[in-house]
Amino acid sequence: MAATTLDLRDVPPADRHPKIHDAFESLESGETLELVNDHEPKPLFYELRAEVPSFDAEGYEVERRGPTEFVARLPKE
Structure with a gap:
């Protein structure tokens, strides 16, 4: 699966x-x-789930890498 990092x-x-x-x-x-x-x-997750039909909420993942670094993966169906 291809990923774009932001x-x-x-x-x-x-x-x-x-x-x-x-x-x-x-x-x-x-x-x-x-x-x-x-x-x-987390607020972004709820926003995408409610407003973006192509957001795959079941595939959403987030990893905490440090006190101020979180990596979230937002898959598109």
Whole structure:
């Protein structure tokens, strides 16, 4: 499965969700958007699950790599 990585740690909070939505929309079916973030993106998970039909919520994964580093995998159906 192909993945696109987006590091959000230096992106201002107000700009993060639009950037994520644009990147996710550009994915092909079966690809994954991998986010590197400074916090667990649980609100984003709920937002995508509710608003983006192509988001594969069952395949969502998040890994905490440190106190301020979380990697979330957002697969596209």
